[in-house]
Amino acid sequence: MPHITYVEASGQSTTVNIPEGWSLMQGATTNGVEGILGECGGSCACATCHCYVAEDYLAKVLPASDTELAMLDNVAAERRPNSRLACQIKANTALDGLVVHLPATQE
């Protein structure tokens, strides 16, 4: 299972193993990572699983869909070029070692 590291705005870092195919949002909420809310349950409908993908992995993550790009307009924290919604990124072996930073607020 790929391991993914979540770094909260406070600096706290949590590394978890996520089953392949699970979203990074699901991996966070299931493992007690506080900085991701995922209020809508993973249907790309609430923008509360905002994360910043480490630059060195950007090319390995599938690009955002139009739906995700539109929903990113609704994030509460600053939107950056590496902003993504964690519910739309599925864990796979190519993402092993990925680090995502979480914003200070999701709502």
Add this chain to the structure above:
Amino acid sequence: MFSFDPYSPAVDADPFPYYKTLRDEHPCFWSPEAQMWVLSRYADIVSAGQDWQTYSSASGNLMTELPGRAGATLGSSDPPKHDRLRGLIQHAFMKRNLLALEEPIRDVAKQVFGQLNGVDEFDFKEVSSQFTVKVLMAALGLPMGDEALVPEHEVRENAVMMVQSDARTRAKGPEHIAAYNWMQEYAGKVIAMRRAEPRNDLISNFALAEIDGDRLDDREVLLTTTTLIMAGVESLGGFMMMFAYNMATFAEARNAVVTSPELLPDAIEESLRFNTSAQRFRRRLMKDVTLHGQTMKEGDFVSLAYGSGNRDERQYPNPDVYDITRKPRGHLGFGGGVHACLGTAIARLAVKIAFDEFHKVVPNYTRVADQLPWMPSSTFRSPLVLALKRV
């Protein structure tokens, strides 16, 4: 020999002992009565819910599907069609876009629950159904007041009937189909009304929506509207019954939220985990899948037992304890993945306001009866009647 029949009244009444056996001994179980596989562990349900390419919804998502519905609604279609339909609707259901509904919802709650002043014993369904229908009518833009097409209670009664199934035939009975047809006819009249004179409401916008210059086809508009009314009224109403059931049963938790209403959201989340009304939905396999030593074949139906995943001790310690301090993140009370419930934000908002107002009028109460009449449904679970009395 163990059997799991989602049509049996025993499962309607208390599915949780069955779920435990399923999780521990038969995590990938073929139910001959339901003619489908049953997945019951949290991790397996999450994996299936994320993998819509394998676990398709296009053959219907209700355990006992309604005729002609599969493929034309959000819940019964796969991406990209699903995303196209959802894109037209979900904006209206986002949390920040619901702020304008907060005050009207509170007014409804005050009026409806205010009727209980001076009443010692009552059926919670009588008040929760009035509240639910009025809230949904406001949220969707259904004609109300002078322009109402039908009495409000008929909307509620038909929504509740159409999700039921017959325990003996393990199918929809004529009364369930009649309710479904009633709802389609009602939705059709509302759509025609809004197309003739559009307003700034969800159904007007949806009925007139175009995608890349094409209008949605009439069947999609009709059945999606039908489903929004059904899902809104039945699911919100069913969940409110379950929440009231928990609040009446667990006095310590109720006292905590009555004393500190800011704890209501935590209590609602724990209820969504503990015994949500949406117990089971189904998918259909697009390829063979081998899981826990069983091979499920392409074309087979699979039940995702959300209510079981929420009680999986592999995910939640002491899962059979109702604990409002648990904060059960990642629960399956609204499903998960692309098909996670569209109405999460309005459901949370409406239930919070409803119980805030209900508890101002009736702060202490208990159930009158130990045994309850449970709705016959292979998909949803809630009591048909919930008699409460003040204590």
